[in-house]
Amino acid sequence: MTWTGGCQCGSVRYEFAGEPLALYVCHCIECRRQSASAFGMSLAVPRAGFRLNLEANAAVSWLVTDNAKVALGYRVDAYFDVYDMSGPFDDRDQGDRIIHGPFIKLTVGGGG
Amino acid sequence: MTECAGGCQCGAVRYECASEPFALFICHCTECRRQSASAFGMSLPVSRAGFRLTKGAPGFWSRRSGSGIEIRCAFCSDCGSRLWDEPQDAPDIVVLKGGSLDEPVDMSNAIHIWTASKLPGLAIPEGARQFAGEPTG
Numbered sequence: 001m002t003w004t005g006g007c008q009c010g011s012v013r014y015e016f017a018g019e020p021l022a023l024y025v026c027h028c029i030e031c032r033r034q035s036a037s038a039f040g041m042s043l044a045v046p047r048a049g050f051r052l053n054l055e056a057n058a059a060v061s062w063l064v065t066d067n068a069k070v071a072l073g074y075r076v077d078a079y080f081d082v083y084d085m086s087g088p089f090d091d092r093d094q095g096d097r098i099i100h101g102p103f104i105k106l107t108v109g110g111g112g
Numbered sequence: 113m114t115e116c117a118g119g120c121q122c123g124a125v126r127y128e129c130a131s132e133p134f135a136l137f138i139c140h141c142t143e144c145r146r147q148s149a150s151a152f153g154m155s156l157p158v159s160r161a162g163f164r165l166t167k168g169a170p171g172f173w174s175r176r177s178g179s180g181i182e183i184r185c186a187f188c189s190d191c192g193s194r195l196w197d198e199p200q201d202a203p204d205i206v207v208l209k210g211g212s213l214d215e216p217v218d219m220s221n222a223i224h225i226w227t228a229s230k231l232p233g234l235a236i237p238e239g240a241r242q243f244a245g246e247p248t249g
Contacts, residue, residue: 008146009175035148037152038217
């Protein structure tokens with residue numbers, strides 16, 4: 001199936017085809033900060049089926065630094081390449097709540 | 113005297129409060145699910161009088177609640193973490209986001225709201241106060 005998601009304000013949207021490989025509910029301190037809630041939720045999905053909606057993302061104005069560069073497509077590869085396959089679940093998450101690599105973190109906020 | 117302190121994930125924005133939060137709401141609404149990118153949002157209202165920014169400057173964006181109230185939402189412009197909300201109908205309070213607090217939040221007495229949109233498979237503790245939508249009474 002095709003999954004779609006995005007941020008709260010709707011500036012950044014993505015979609016992917018296929019099924020998540022796993023759902024992790026992470027209670028580490030970094031994930032508590034990242035979510036500003038009790039835990040982070042990470043769904044690993046194959047990158048091959050993942051696509052940012054760059055046209056919609058061109059309107060991003062309040063996302064800055066790495067988030068904006070990813071959203072605007074400038075550094076998507078570099079951003080994903082920050083991480084290697086040996087450490088996808090370490091604590092180097094830069095706080096981007098939508099994606100991180102080499103797996104992709106998805107907001108599971110549903111369709112509402 | 114500082115009762116609680118917190119900040120964003122990267123540490124660029126920090127805050128302190130002179131009083132303790134007077135409630136903990138765990139909100140399962142779709143907005144809070146998006147806001148947290150997790151299963152629910154955690155909101156802890158505190159007195160604005162004792163709240164102060166101690167480091168950095170947050171970004172803000174605004175949204176309207178279901179009842180039309182403007183909510184100014186503070187976040188870190190560097191790492192994207194959400195920090196607190198400022199409901200414009202309640203200028204005397206700031207609503208802290210639970211995961212931004214330095215001390216782990218005790219969820220034992222949390223009030224669960226908007227449980228009608230709770231994620232499937234997520235358990236609410238037996239005996240917890242809960243409301244299908246907005247809390248009443």
